Amino acid sequence: MARVSLKDVNKVYRSRHHEVHAVSDLNLTINDGEFVALLGPSGCGKTSTLRMIVGLEDITSGEIHFDDTLVNRLDSQARNVAMAFETYALYPNFTIEENLAFPLEVRGVAPAERRRKAREIAEILRIDDILDQRPSALSGGQQQRVSLGRALIRDPAVFILDEVMSHIDAHLKFQMLFDLKAIHQEMKKTMVYVTHDQVEALALADRVAVMSHAELQQVGTRNDLYHTPANVFVADFIGEPPTNFFEAELFTGGNGTVLKVQGTDLEIALEEGHAQRIARWNEKQLTVGIRPQALHLGGDPSLPALEAEVAINEYLGERSILTMVNGRQTFRAVVDADTAAQRGDKVRVHYALDDVMVFSGKTELIIL
Structure with missing residues (x-):
């Protein structure tokens, strides 16, 4: 696990005719083993922030540290970050067990150990009864669990979830919220969850970082955001109605x-x-x-x-x-x-x- 620190982080996208300041002077610390949600509307900068943490985007200026290590120039593999996306990206010709074990196979882990780890993760995610099936036979919720499991099996220092419930219906979403919370409590991974849905963020996260117009508006617990919002935007964005x-x-x-x-x-x-x-x-x-x-x-x-x-x-x-x-x-x-x-x-x-x-x-x- 790792503590993730962003110090004065900026991301500017430049083209021939104009530039877009996607993230502006972001300062945020995600503690070791903490579950933090990046919450905000489309275009607020949360996905650019995620991609800079992972190493998929270069940082225009600022620093990102994992514990005491500056990772600005490290690629995503060297950072030991695992991601789960809104699209499941499963291999259709692999069984579920093979999908889960594939990241370990790439690392050269022995077959017996791959099988043991795949079954261990499958039991945590309650998909141990479908290991011999293929993705096409599964429901959306089951496929999402497999996608999560394939990321978790790598034992990452930081676990990133990017809009992972966008394609799940309302009934399954509540079950997945429970499952994700239980997974975090059991595995105690440092988790960063990106979403535009306040219900997901408030239900899952230890703390929520609210973003708007490329800037961090407020970071705090659900009680902080609900009862003492920093500004009109946070007061408007948090709470239903x-x-x-x-x-x-x-x-x-x-x-x-x-x-x-x-x-x-x-x-x-x-x-x-x-x-x-x-x-x-x-x-x-x-x-x-x-x-x-x-x-x-x-x-x-x-x-x-x-x-x-x-x-x-x-x-x-x-x-x-x-x-x-x-x-x-x-x-x-x-x-x-x-x-x-x-x-x-x-x-x-x-x-x-x-x-x-x-x-x-x-x-x-x-x-x-």
Whole structure:
């Protein structure tokens, strides 16, 4: 296993007419045996980062270390990194056992040892009953397990997974999430998982590194990202349904400090301590974020509330999502599945002041 450190790493793709800065001044440490997910939308730089770690892309500037070894100029084989891709890339004429054992055969490992290791990995992945079959006879989930096993059998220092669940249906995906988590806990490999799916990242990773526009936005545990997002992007990208955002203006008067939501009659009162923190930023135009899960229909009447008209009641089985409108502002709340509110009903949704996030209107960084 290895600790992976990226220091001031940049990747610039250049052509005759222009250049694209794919990764900008990335600093990230993945600890020995840690499971870290690189999460972000398409084009954010996560795949370029992965390819630089593996050695498939040259680094424009910066350093990548495996433990104390600088690997910038080492090829992927010398780095002892194994990869599993979204495409399974299995050899169709090989049996599953032969597919699993092939990396060891290339290394010149004796047949008996190859067979032992293949069966050991197959048992961990629960595919030991299909070792004599060929890939065409397997389901997508089984093929993905074989692909994972072929990477794991090499006993790599770092294990890279690149969008490995893109071709798996929802039911199999939840099983694979469980399997991958169990594999990591059993084998304690340093794992880097690249995905655009927050559910996968939050379910699997010890820490998640969120990227956007070639830059690392925040790295932390799922609680860090959900409860203390660094900026508007992270607050918006993490959480389902997405965070409600309100453009608001700060007012201070005889009744204390309030945030008046633009285009509505909504006001959000602030506690004195929060008001003082906001005042230090010297900004009047701010962005307020409240997660739909923090808005409660028929909640504690002593708590502050937002009033609105129901536009949609979306029933999802174990819960419902109310979409509400006040003036030009639309926002949502997660409510009980048996909520009877219908289009046109007037409702009050309560919230706790501790659940209100306030961001700078200029930088979009979190203030509180």
